[in-house]
Each structure stands twice: as structure tokens, then as C-alpha cells.
Amino acid sequence: MNIGFIGTGSMGSILIESFIQTGALSPEVIIASNRTSGKIDRLAEQFNGLVKANSNIEVVQLSQVIFLCIKPSEFKNVISEIQPYVKPSHIIISITSPITIAFLEDQLSSKIAKIIPSITNYVMSGPTLCIFGERMLQEDILQIENLMSFISEPIRVSEKFTRISSDISSCGPAFFSLILLKFIRAAVDETGIPYSDANRLACEMLLGTGKLLTTGGFTPGELQKRVSVPGGITAEGLKLLDLKLDGVFNQLIHITHAKFEEDMAKVNG
Structure with missing residues (x-):
């Protein structure tokens, strides 16, 4: 299964590096895109086999699970860009707290989750907050929580407590x-x-x-x-x-x- 990352800024890079370092993912199953190509080049040089996508659309086309590691201000443009290519079988994961599950489910046909990581995940410690949309099946939820458990303690929280959590x-x-x-x-x-x-x-x-x-x-x-x-x-x-x-x-x-x-x-x- 391929895992895509749209956005490889501070937190996107931390997730990629941590997943690879723990053995949760091999570089070959990671497809990543970023507005600044230099950031992807650095990751590709560091982790041989990591796939540098030419566009956000290519990330969606080549992946089954996609992490959206982008700023709140970038969401509408990115969602509009990838929307025609997202399928119901995809799992789209936002790591941005102000983006609601309802907003994403309204815009995309896929399964939706929200995972809020912490910089402590860089040393395979600390929590990740997990919020799952209604389209997520139990096996999907367990799959994502298992992935996050390699680098953190996954903790399910109510979306209404997203900010304080x-x-x-x-x-x-x-x-x-x-x-x-x-x-x-x-x-x-x-x-x-x-x-x-x-x-x-x-x-x-x-x-x-x-x-x-x-x-x-x-x-x-x-x-x-x-x-x-x-x-x-x-x-x-x-x-x-x-x-x-x-x-x-x-x-x-x-x-x-x-x-x-x-x-x-x-x-x-």
C-alpha cells in the first residue's frame, strides 16, 4: 500500500522521517509532493526510493492513503485541485486542526480522518490525536492507529475538543x-x-x-x-x-x- 504526503514542511517531514526510521514504512511506498521542490529533493536524497511526485494529483493517483500536511490557507486550493481524482476507497488524512471532518466529507468522496501529530513524534514519543469520519470502517481505523503507534501513542478524541487537545x-x-x-x-x-x-x-x-x-x-x-x-x-x-x-x-x-x-x-x- 502506498502512502502519499501532500506537503513536506516541518510536520510533514517529521512524519515521513519518523515512519521510515521506525520501519513503519519503507521509502519505496511513500509518494510526496511540495510547492518547494527542494524539500522533496532533500528527503529523496536522504531516503533512497522515496518517490517525488510531480504534482498533488500524482500523489492521489499513486496512493491509497494521503496525508494532507498543509496550512489552513492552502486547503481550498488543494482540495479543488485533487477533488476529481479522489475515490471512495481513498483515506484522506488532515493533520491541520481547524479543518473539520464535515468540511472534508462535504468536499471529497473518500474516507476522512484527522490526525494531529506532535513534534515529540520525531523521537517516537508523545501522543497523536485521532478523529475519524463516519465513512471510516473499523479496519481502516485500526490500520491508521497501528501506523501511528510506531511513532506515538494514538489517542482518540472528540472533534469538539480538537483545539484544547x-x-x-x-x-x-x-x-x-x-x-x-x-x-x-x-x-x-x-x-x-x-x-x-x-x-x-x-x-x-x-x-x-x-x-x-x-x-x-x-x-x-x-x-x-x-x-x-x-x-x-x-x-x-x-x-x-x-x-x-x-x-x-x-x-x-x-x-x-x-x-x-x-x-x-x-x-x-
């Missing part, structure tokens, strides 16, 4: 990287510790914390209690953070949802 799983790595970076810089500025040392300590700490919260069986609240001693140093730090961060993530969610609604109106309206 994406905030946590896809935007979250960038949000928490910013917090970590500010922690590192403060450590350097206040104490003079070498940046490389502070960076290594902070990143290893975050890795270990993630393991404690997943395979270690801790909840965030339980972890705080285990580390913090009443009246101790950690407890004092937690008091400050609790005060300063109060409401920050509520504001963050308001901002991401407002942008999401704006993008949805442009694409689905």
Missing part, C-alpha cells in the same frame, strides 16, 4: 520549552552557572519528570507532594509559582481558541 499535545512542547528556557536563563543570570550545565540539568530533569508522570505512575499533584516538604525550599518556590501563574494558562487557552475560531471561519466558512 492540540494545545496540550502539539503546542505544549513549545509552551513548556519556553518556561524551561526562562528557568535556565534565570539560573545563569542569578548564579553564573554555565549555560551548558544549566541546560543539561534542566533537560534531563524534564525527561525524568515525564517518565515519572507516565511510566512512574505519579500524577502532577502527587509528584509535587513527594518533592515538597512543608516549610522547605521547594514549598517556597511552589508558593511563588502558584501565585504568579494563577490564570496564565486560562488566558493562554483563550488566545489559542480565538485564533482557532478565526482560522476555522476562513477555511470552513
Whole structure:
């Protein structure tokens, strides 16, 4: 079975590279197109056998499953271009959160799914959000989830929670990287510790914390209690953070949802 990719930007490339590196897909079954041919050339040089398509239409004609890894603003043009060539047997997968299943099912005769990946999939970790249209058969769903399980933990979510789920799983790595970076810089500025040392300590700490919260069986609240001693140093730090961060993530969610609604109106309206 051939797997097509329309768009090989940041996330499209991550998916292709991760699928190949895990052995989920061999380069020979991947057909890809992109507006900038140089990006496809780089992938084809890196992965011998990967097929560089001359057009989006060729991707559809040569593939059974097609990932649409494009920006919201590009959807209407791409859908209009490939629409005559899409068959009911195709599985079309959007990785773009503002694009609704209903919009795609209205425009295309194929089976429709929405898979929202995360940059963490690059290291074969983290979740992928899975939303499936009504035309998807159970065997289709299992096929796609099995593919995604090579690089992630597939998690089915309701489409109405697409944005908040994406905030946590896809935007979250960038949000928490910013917090970590500010922690590192403060450590350097206040104490003079070498940046490389502070960076290594902070990143290893975050890795270990993630393991404690997943395979270690801790909840965030339980972890705080285990580390913090009443009246101790950690407890004092937690008091400050609790005060300063109060409401920050509520504001963050308001901002991401407002942008999401704006993008949805442009694409689905």
C-alpha cells in the first residue's frame, strides 16, 4: 500500500522521517509532493526510493492513503485541485486542526480522518490525536492507529475538543520549552552557572519528570507532594509559582481558541 504526503514542511517531514526510521514504512511506498521542490529533493536524497511526485494529483493517483500536511490557507486550493481524482476507497488524512471532518466529507468522496501529530513524534514519543469520519470502517481505523503507534501513542478524541487537545499535545512542547528556557536563563543570570550545565540539568530533569508522570505512575499533584516538604525550599518556590501563574494558562487557552475560531471561519466558512 502506498502512502502519499501532500506537503513536506516541518510536520510533514517529521512524519515521513519518523515512519521510515521506525520501519513503519519503507521509502519505496511513500509518494510526496511540495510547492518547494527542494524539500522533496532533500528527503529523496536522504531516503533512497522515496518517490517525488510531480504534482498533488500524482500523489492521489499513486496512493491509497494521503496525508494532507498543509496550512489552513492552502486547503481550498488543494482540495479543488485533487477533488476529481479522489475515490471512495481513498483515506484522506488532515493533520491541520481547524479543518473539520464535515468540511472534508462535504468536499471529497473518500474516507476522512484527522490526525494531529506532535513534534515529540520525531523521537517516537508523545501522543497523536485521532478523529475519524463516519465513512471510516473499523479496519481502516485500526490500520491508521497501528501506523501511528510506531511513532506515538494514538489517542482518540472528540472533534469538539480538537483545539484544547492540540494545545496540550502539539503546542505544549513549545509552551513548556519556553518556561524551561526562562528557568535556565534565570539560573545563569542569578548564579553564573554555565549555560551548558544549566541546560543539561534542566533537560534531563524534564525527561525524568515525564517518565515519572507516565511510566512512574505519579500524577502532577502527587509528584509535587513527594518533592515538597512543608516549610522547605521547594514549598517556597511552589508558593511563588502558584501565585504568579494563577490564570496564565486560562488566558493562554483563550488566545489559542480565538485564533482557532478565526482560522476555522476562513477555511470552513
